[in-house]
Amino acid sequence: MTGRADGSQRAVIRAGWRQLAARARPYRRELLAVAGLSVLLAAPTAVSGRLIAHALDDGFLIRRPATGLFWLGVLAEVGLVSAVLGAALFRPLTRFVDPFRDRLIDEAVTAGLDRALDRDAPAPGGDTLQATEWVETIRQLLASVLRNLHMTVSVAVGALLGLAALEPVAAAIVAPCLLASLAANWALLRRAVERQRRNIDVEEALADEVAAVFRARRDVIACAAEDAVSRDLARDIGAARDAHVAAARIGVLRSLTTGLGAEASLLLLLALAPWLIATGRLSGGEIVGAAFYVALSLGPALSFLVLGGTGWFVGLLGLLGRLDEALPHVRAAAGPEPSAPPLGPRPALAADDLAFAYSASADPVLDGVSVRIPFGAHVAVVGPSGSGKSTLASLLCGLRAPDRGRVSVAGRDLADLPPALRHRTVSLIPQEAYVFAGTLRENLGYLVPGASNAVLLEAADAFGLRPVLDRLGGLDAALPPGGAGLSAGERQLVALARTYLAGAPIAVLDEAACHLDPAAERAAEAVFARRGGTLIVIAHRIGSAVRADRVLLVDGGRIAEGTHDELLRTSPRYRELAGHWKEHHAEAPA
Numbered sequence: 001m002t003g004r005a006d007g008s009q010r011a012v013i014r015a016g017w018r019q020l021a022a023r024a025r026p027y028r029r030e031l032l033a034v035a036g037l038s039v040l041l042a043a044p045t046a047v048s049g050r051l052i053a054h055a056l057d058d059g060f061l062i063r064r065p066a067t068g069l070f071w072l073g074v075l076a077e078v079g080l081v082s083a084v085l086g087a088a089l090f091r092p093l094t095r096f097v098d099p100f101r102d103r104l105i106d107e108a109v110t111a112g113l114d115r116a117l118d119r120d121a122p123a124p125g126g127d128t129l130q131a132t133e134w135v136e137t138i139r140q141l142l143a144s145v146l147r148n149l150h151m152t153v154s155v156a157v158g159a160l161l162g163l164a165a166l167e168p169v170a171a172a173i174v175a176p177c178l179l180a181s182l183a184a185n186w187a188l189l190r191r192a193v194e195r196q197r198r199n200i201d202v203e204e205a206l207a208d209e210v211a212a213v214f215r216a217r218r219d220v221i222a223c224a225a226e227d228a229v230s231r232d233l234a235r236d237i238g239a240a241r242d243a244h245v246a247a248a249r250i251g252v253l254r255s256l257t258t259g260l261g262a263e264a265s266l267l268l269l270l271a272l273a274p275w276l277i278a279t280g281r282l283s284g285g286e287i288v289g290a291a292f293y294v295a296l297s298l299g300p301a302l303s304f305l306v307l308g309g310t311g312w313f314v315g316l317l318g319l320l321g322r323l324d325e326a327l328p329h330v331r332a333a334a335g336p337e338p339s340a341p342p343l344g345p346r347p348a349l350a351a352d353d354l355a356f357a358y359s360a361s362a363d364p365v366l367d368g369v370s371v372r373i374p375f376g377a378h379v380a381v382v383g384p385s386g387s388g389k390s391t392l393a394s395l396l397c398g399l400r401a402p403d404r405g406r407v408s409v410a411g412r413d414l415a416d417l418p419p420a421l422r423h424r425t426v427s428l429i430p431q432e433a434y435v436f437a438g439t440l441r442e443n444l445g446y447l448v449p450g451a452s453n454a455v456l457l458e459a460a461d462a463f464g465l466r467p468v469l470d471r472l473g474g475l476d477a478a479l480p481p482g483g484a485g486l487s488a489g490e491r492q493l494v495a496l497a498r499t500y501l502a503g504a505p506i507a508v509l510d511e512a513a514c515h516l517d518p519a520a521e522r523a524a525e526a527v528f529a530r531r532g533g534t535l536i537v538i539a540h541r542i543g544s545a546v547r548a549d550r551v552l553l554v555d556g557g558r559i560a561e562g563t564h565d566e567l568l569r570t571s572p573r574y575r576e577l578a579g580h581w582k583e584h585h586a587e588a589p590a
């Protein structure tokens with residue numbers, strides 16, 4: 001993992017700490033009760049080894065079974081007290097964990113709903129669902145951490161105190177092994193956390209990818225991209241599998257070091273038992289009591305602390321941190337876009353000193369292109385094949401970014417507009433009409449979901465689609481993928497009507513009517529011209545240029561501008577082009 005990723009991981013954990021501290025503050029009393037009960041819980045563990053030593057030394061080992069049983073009875077009662085204290089923990093825990101969870105869910109769902117109601121936000125749902133899943137995991141982790149982690153710590157502290165009280169040398173033998181094991185695990189912990197984080201990242205990436213593919217399934221089928229999409233998904237699944245294996249490997253290593261720490265301390269204690277007894281430091285019963293502390297309290301506490309508890313705690317902080325990142329993001333998305341005030345009802349389009357090349361080594365397609373298109377203008381873009389007309393169209397729509405210069409709408413840089421606002425303002429209809437598997441209603445109303453029959457039929461009539469509707473069986477007739485069953489011209493009519501219905505004030509038709517006959521093309525342009533917005537037509541017939549208010553001639557990376565008549569007079573290239581068109585298309589200019 002990179003240093004930057006490390007930094008972001010630390011930032012997430014720090015954000016998690018802040019969240020936990022801030023959210024826990026109102027529950028000080030409950031948390032104090034939990035802490036107080038934890039201290040009390042250390043006492044039964046601390047005396048348990050000594051009670052076993054008494055049972056053996058004062059009872060069973062000197063043939064006084066009644067005394068031995070008495071001490072075992074005391075041990076059982078101490079266990080009972082421990083169980084009661086453990087049960088008493090639930091009340092303050094519930095008073096903290098449940099309201100904590102409820103507040104988080106409240107915030108996540110509110111943010112999700114806000115986002116769902118915001119039409120500029122991306123499709124709602126994913127973040128909200130994920131956030132509520134996170135909140136449930138946070139609740140479980142928080143309850144587990146509070147219930148088990150502090151109990152484990154108190155048991156470990158109690159056992160160490162009990163051991164030291166039996167014989168400080170015994171504690172001095174055991175403690176280094178346990179500390180070495182803790183140190184080894186601490187060294188592995190960072191890598192474990194990194195791998196865990198990577199695991200989460202690749203799983204999220206995979207979930208996003210699958211969701212995106214599911215949303216775009218129609219596009220995938222329409223573009224026959226199933227194989228490419230399957231390959232991409234297989235790659236993501238492979239990455240998720242590798243991340244799981246890497247995380248599991250480090251988990252195994254940590255289990256080994258933990259097990260070795262606990263086993264080694266017990267073995268060392270037993271190996272030194274003869275010496276401890278011979279020097280009078282411990283009796284036989286006390287050796288068993290010390291082993292009891294190690295085997296039944298310290299060993300399990302160490303395993304839990306290292307393998308479960310700290311992981312839970314880090315996971316808890318990580319999730320709280322992620323939520324801290326996600327919730328403000330969701331809220332910000334739901335709020336008004338501070339940098340996106342409306343563009344006004346009559347946005348003008350302008351290009352200033354545009355330059356664009358398809359690669360660093362390629363000649364620029366456009367170089368020093370400036371043009372101003374007032375709102376409501378009808379502009380034709382003409383030029384020889386390969387001169388850069390489509391490139392200019394894609395720059396004017398913001399589909400490509402210029403290498404130099406800027407495109408602005410209503411004085412605002414197109415690149416700075418939020419994508420949703422940009423899409424609502426400028427529409428591009430490409431030559432290849434896009435028709436997806438679905439009904440005609442869905443295809444026509446894709447950009448205006450819920451449009452009424454009357455609105456859809458009016459658009460269909462305007463573009464001469466009524467015969468197609470009659471032939472296929474009406475608005476709810478199903479179209480196969482790619483619009484099979486429709487001619488190329490009919491597909492273009494569907495795409496034109498769809499964009500017309502979307503109502504963007506600036507429409508750019510990039511040879512979008514090239515499969516229509518001249519009359520249908522003229523009619524389609526007239527529909528767009530009548531609606532009152534700006535119309536930019538990349539022309540492939542002279543008629544489009546004649547009908548336009550202004551003509552932009554793209555040639556040699558630059559443009560010449562004028563009316564059809566002006567350009568006929570001033571531009572030999574335009575005259576050549578007009579002559580060529582007249583020769584090849586028998587169209588009478590309208």
Ligand SMILES: Nc1ncnc2c1ncn2[C@@H]1O[C@H](COP(=O)(O)OP(=O)(O)OP(=O)(O)O)[C@@H](O)[C@H]1O
Pocket residue numbers: 358365383384385386387388389390391392
């Ligand atoms: N994606 C691309 N990568 C590299 N070069 C491209 C790309 N698209 C277009 N070009 C090149 O850029 C130049 C301008 O292409 P563009 O499609 O903008 O011209 P055009 O005037 O629209 O052509 P036509 O009238 O034939 O559609 C051409 O030389 C073309 O080969």
